[in-house]
Amino acid sequence: MPSLRSRLRTRATAxxxxxxxxxxxxxxxxxxxxxxxxxxxxxxxAFGGALSVTTLGLWLxxxxxxxxxxxxxxxxxxxxxxxxxxxxxxxxxxGGTGIGAGGILSWRRGILLDxxxxxxxxxxxxxxxxxxxxxAAVVIGYVYGAxxxxxxxxxxxxYNTVHTTEGTTHPVSTDRHVSLEFxxxxxxxxxxWLIPFTAGLLLLAVAPLLLRYALGPHRALLTxxxxxxxxxxxxxxxxxxxxxxxxxxxxTLRRIERDLHDGTQARLVALAMHLTLIRExxxxxxxxxRVLTAVDTAQGNATQAITDLRHLVKGIHPPVLDEGLHAAxxxxxxxxxxxxxxxxxxxxRPTPAxxxxxxxxxAELLAxxxxxxxxxxxxxxxxxxxxxxxxxxxxxxxxxxxxxxxSGLTGxxxxxxxxxxxxxxxxxxxGPTVVTVDLPHT
Amino acid sequence: MxxxxxxxxxxxxxxxxxxxxxxxxxxxxxxxxxxxLLTAVAAHTPDVxxxxxxxxxxxxDEGVRAAVQxxxxxxxxxxxxxxxxVETAHAAQLLGNPAGFGYLLKExxxxxxxxxxxxxxxxxxxxxxxxxxxxxLFGAARRSTALDTLTPRERExxxxxxxxxxxxxxxxxxxxxxxxxxxxxxxIFAKLDLPPSETGNRRVLAVLRHxxxxx
Numbered sequence: 001m002p003s004l005r006s007r008l009r010t011r012a013t014a015x016x017x018x019x020x021x022x023x024x025x026x027x028x029x030x031x032x033x034x035x036x037x038x039x040x041x042x043x044x045x046a047f048g049g050a051l052s053v054t055t056l057g058l059w060l061x062x063x064x065x066x067x068x069x070x071x072x073x074x075x076x077x078x079x080x081x082x083x084x085x086x087x088x089x090x091x092x093x094x095g096g097t098g099i100g101a102g103g104i105l106s107w108r109r110g111i112l113l114d115x116x117x118x119x120x121x122x123x124x125x126x127x128x129x130x131x132x133x134x135x136a137a138v139v140i141g142y143v144y145g146a147x148x149x150x151x152x153x154x155x156x157x158x159y160n161t162v163h164t165t166e167g168t169t170h171p172v173s174t175d176r177h178v179s180l181e182f183x184x185x186x187x188x189x190x191x192x193w194l195i196p197f198t199a200g201l202l203l204l205a206v207a208p209l210l211l212r213y214a215l216g217p218h219r220a221l222l223t224x225x226x227x228x229x230x231x232x233x234x235x236x237x238x239x240x241x242x243x244x245x246x247x248x249x250x251x252t253l254r255r256i257e258r259d260l261h262d263g264t265q266a267r268l269v270a271l272a273m274h275l276t277l278i279r280e281x282x283x284x285x286x287x288x289x290r291v292l293t294a295v296d297t298a299q300g301n302a303t304q305a306i307t308d309l310r311h312l313v314k315g316i317h318p319p320v321l322d323e324g325l326h327a328a329x330x331x332x333x334x335x336x337x338x339x340x341x342x343x344x345x346x347x348x349r350p351t352p353a354x355x356x357x358x359x360x361x362x363a364e365l366l367a368x369x370x371x372x373x374x375x376x377x378x379x380x381x382x383x384x385x386x387x388x389x390x391x392x393x394x395x396x397x398x399x400x401x402x403x404x405x406x407s408g409l410t411g412x413x414x415x416x417x418x419x420x421x422x423x424x425x426x427x428x429x430x431g432p433t434v435v436t437v438d439l440p441h442t
Numbered sequence: 443m444x445x446x447x448x449x450x451x452x453x454x455x456x457x458x459x460x461x462x463x464x465x466x467x468x469x470x471x472x473x474x475x476x477x478x479l480l481t482a483v484a485a486h487t488p489d490v491x492x493x494x495x496x497x498x499x500x501x502x503d504e505g506v507r508a509a510v511q512x513x514x515x516x517x518x519x520x521x522x523x524x525x526x527x528v529e530t531a532h533a534a535q536l537l538g539n540p541a542g543f544g545y546l547l548k549e550x551x552x553x554x555x556x557x558x559x560x561x562x563x564x565x566x567x568x569x570x571x572x573x574x575x576x577x578x579l580f581g582a583a584r585r586s587t588a589l590d591t592l593t594p595r596e597r598e599x600x601x602x603x604x605x606x607x608x609x610x611x612x613x614x615x616x617x618x619x620x621x622x623x624x625x626x627x628x629x630i631f632a633k634l635d636l637p638p639s640e641t642g643n644r645r646v647l648a649v650l651r652h653x654x655x656x657x
């Protein structure tokens with residue numbers, strides 16, 4: 001049970017710690033900034049729109065859009081620094097740094113036609129409405145909270161003098177000092193000032209929560225309008241995965257080339273040489289023992305070359321995969337050092353690319369279970385439902401597997417993403433480990 | 443003839459040693475890396491050093507660099523470079539001085555008679571280039587349209603010249619008289635516009651230069 005002291009400390013850091021104060025600062029800055037942006041943009045749009053038949057009007061509009069974009073960048077920076085909110089740069093279509101080849105008029109047209117710019121304008125026009133909530137939350141939570149809490153101290157300096165006259169025959173006027181009065185109920189004396197005191201503390205305690213909820217709409221607005229739109233995000237993912245796929249393919253080809261060249265070809269050269277040696281030995285009439293030694297060496301080379309080729313082929317595309325995922329996984333399970341329980345429930349056959357990726361994922365995950373997790377048993381389940389082929393590999397090893405930090409899972413995830421799949425890993429320390437791979441399956 | 447062999451694959455090394463010994467070639471030392479090669483050549487002063495281009499530790503061009511050093515320190519020892527496939531880029535610096543230099547693919551060992559012949563040529567200060575290497579040079583010599591003016595027989599003679607064969611050897615290979623070969627050679631030199639009185643290694647150099655640069 002955390003002690004009262006540590007709980008108080010947690011509360012205190014929640015309200016007054018760095019992240020909380022940063023959020024307060026943001027809440028205070030955001031509204032004025034939003035209002036300034038709002039008015040400037042509105043003016044720009046109004047004048048620009050009114051004059052849009054002239055070239056000056058178009059320039060005004062372009063300037064407004066650029067201003068909105070700049071303001072958007074400022075907002076993103078502030079959000080990242082003060083709120084810890086990461087918004088990716090939106091795609092800018094014309095590469096808004098320079099004027100480029102088209103000349104100044106096409107640059108202007110680029111700005112005016114850029115969707116990102118107009119989304120930024122929309123954001124500028126709407127932020128005052130969301131920022132006001134944050135501002136209000138700061139005022140209510142922090143300002144009023146502080147004032148109420150400090151009321152017992154402040155009432156000495158912060159009061160009204162109320163002059164009352166009582167009685168009709170002998171008027172007695174009294175002056176009293178009123179600092180805080182609630183519908184005639186005065187809260188200045190002991191023990192009544194405990195009420196605002198506790199109320200203030202409560203307000204301060206919930207202030208960070210209040211601020212977080214108040215910032216919710218604002219954060220959502222910024223993310224939706226200032227970040228990359230769905231199309232840009234999709235393009236970025238595709239570019240990344242495509243680069244990865246190309247690198248993978250090149251690396252695989254290099255590996256195959258090296259294996260073939262250093263392995264198989266070298267063995268065949270050695271084999272040819274030993275056959276020559278055998279001929280020379282026989283021609284020279286050497287004793288049979290020597291000839292047979294050379295024959296043994298030649299045979300060894302031939303067998304090794306055949307084995308090397310077999311492994312190489314299995315690494316590229318195991319022939320058994322042609323018979324379907326179930327057959328291939330059954331062979332994999334049988335070959336594995338662990339006992340593997342396999343269940344497959346795949347309706348229509350997936351595409352060859354998906355089958356290959358699923359197979360190699362299963363192979364690597366089983367290898368991990370044996371090598372790293374020191375498991376004693378594993379289970380492989382493949383199901384297909386709702387357009388998703390799900391491969392789940394469970395092992396009873398010691399767990400602790402993480403995606404990232406040089407683990408093989410990162411490589412698997414990247415490979416899986418190239419076909420728009422996903423990989424998740426649930427591996428607490430002490431096990432068991434469950435890795436789930438989802439692949440598209442029409 | 444005395445040779446020193448540098449080859450990192452033990453299998454190939456032992457096989458080669460046996461083959462050469464069966465052909466009465468004295469193998470003074472068979473080593474597995476460049477350091478040992480330099481030591482062995484200094485110790486035994488062989489006629490030829492047979493050097494694998496790829497040696498440990500990086501398996502890229504240790505052999506070539508050791509060969510360059512050998513040419514510097516022991517100019518009377520011939521160097522025969524040995525490689526799994528054509529890597530003329532690595533050997534380019536040595537190709538500049540073809541006297542006592544050879545470059546063969548490892549598979550040439552299968553015809554052990556030819557291999558020993560190449561060794562003898564290099565030991566005598568001549569040249570021995572693998573036909574594959576010459577073929578690649580021919581293939582790359584698109585720029586030289588003068589090659590198209592040669593007859594097929596002349597082209598064959600040119601290839602053997604590039605390999606470093608003497609007129610006598612070429613005559614034997616084509617079972618013609620040496621006089622006929624000399625006539626072919628003269629024609630070739632005329633058509634390719636090369637200085638006519640080149641013989642031996644200068645001839646090989648001239649042909650190689652022509653194949654590479656088209657001049």
